[in-house]
Amino acid sequence: MQQEKGILDKEKLPRHVAIIMDGNGRWAKKRNMPRTFGHKAGVEALREIIKMSDEIGIEYLTIYAFSTENWKRSAEEVGALMGLLLEYFTKELEELHRKNVRIRILGDIDGMPKGTERQQLALHRAIDRTKENTGLTLNIALNYGGQQEILRAAKSIALKAVNGEADPTQLTKEAFEQELFTHDEPPVDFLIRTSGEFRLSNFLLWQCAYAEFYITDVLWPDFNRDTYRDALLAYAGRDRRFGGA
Numbered sequence: 391m392q393q394e395k396g397i398l399d400k401e402k403l404p405r406h407v408a409i410i411m412d413g414n415g416r417w418a419k420k421r422n423m424p425r426t427f428g429h430k431a432g433v434e435a436l437r438e439i440i441k442m443s444d445e446i447g448i449e450y451l452t453i454y455a456f457s458t459e460n461w462k463r464s465a466e467e468v469g470a471l472m473g474l475l476l477e478y479f480t481k482e483l484e485e486l487h488r489k490n491v492r493i494r495i496l497g498d499i500d501g502m503p504k505g506t507e508r509q510q511l512a513l514h515r516a517i518d519r520t521k522e523n524t525g526l527t528l529n530i531a532l533n534y535g536g537q538q539e540i541l542r543a544a545k546s547i548a549l550k551a552v553n554g555e556a557d558p559t560q561l562t563k564e565a566f567e568q569e570l571f572t573h574d575e576p577p578v579d580f581l582i583r584t585s586g587e588f589r590l591s592n593f594l595l596w597q598c599a600y601a602e603f604y605i606t607d608v609l610w611p612d613f614n615r616d617t618y619r620d621a622l623l624a625y626a627g628r629d630r631r632f633g634g635a
């Protein structure tokens with residue numbers, strides 16, 4: 391931890407890091423193990439990355455845990471992922487709360503399919519338990535799709551307009567952002583994707599407008615403090631221009 395603090399210049403750290411944790415399946419396959427084995431290992435990697443983010447003073451960490459498209463996977467894999475989710479929240483909640491972490495869920499919790507009632511309850515409980523916390527904000531994107539999020543915001547605004555509560559001609563970017571799951575949070579500064587895939591896969595389409603991208607071949611279960619530090623050092627060397635000269 392001391393070492394990381396020494397190397398990482400606080401001034402050059404991103405405020406908001408987003409991670410597409412990808413490659414669990416391939417990691418397991420390389421070991422001739424079922425995909426679920428990779429997901430289990432992925433949870434361990436996540437635990438370390440949350441810990442380190444908190445220690446070095448990242449303000450917002452958003453992780454992609456399950457997309458609206460991931461329901462297409464086999465019932466067995468989805469079931470295993472939902473099992474891990476429940477286990478994670480049961481085991482980790484108090485520890486995260488002690489660390490002053492504020493948990494938010496990006497995505498449609500109540501729109502999760504039948505059979506996930508226990509998960510839905512655990513998610514609501516985690517949000518509620520940690521909502522007053524002032525440390526790291528941990529956004530967990532779950533049953534999340536960037537397009538769905540934008541559509542949901544548009545619907546909400548359209549409804550307000552129809553009800554005479556808002557004037558659509560006066561709609562600002564800031565007002566629109568209030569309708570997103572990430573309302574009140576800064577945009578993503580740094581987007582990390584593991585496993586070498588060069589795509590967004592419907593993640594944070596709005597919030598990544600000016601994010602710096604970092605893609606590594608490392609598979610998610612192998613992502614650790616060292617590889618995270620490498621990524622953050624790469625970020626520190628980026629020249630962010632936001633359209634300026």
Ligand code: IPE
Nearest residue numbers: 411412413414415416417455
């Ligand atoms: C990411 O790993 C975890 C989730 C999508 C939940 P994958 O399961 O996508 O692993 P690969 O991409 O098949 O290797």
Ligand code: IPE
Nearest residue numbers: 410411412454455456457591
């Ligand atoms: C994105 O990974 C979703 C998560 C990491 C939760 P996927 O593995 O689902 O993305 P694609 O299918 O390769 O685009």
Ligand code: MG
Nearest residue numbers: 412413414415
């Ligand atoms: Mg994948």
